[in-house]
Amino acid sequence: MDCAVIQTAHKLNRDANKHPYDSVRGVFWEGKPLYPNAGFAEKNHIQICVCNPNCIKGYFLPRGIDAAFPNP
Secondary structure: OHHHHHHHHHHHHHHOOOOOOOEEEEEEOOOOEOOOOOOOEOOOEEEEEEOOHHHOOOOOOOOOOOOOOOOO
């Protein structure tokens, strides 16, 4: 469903003959509240879609696990 929302945003933008988006961020509120008046739910999440790869300026490689320390 999240992908469909983002794809729809792109389609509406194209249909309006607007400049294509470089990236899109969507906030999705899902699930039951964590506690009364929390403002957070069990499955809230944010999706980020980078459409233009030239917007990615760098990335990192995750480190390996150091066996000398506990792995939580």
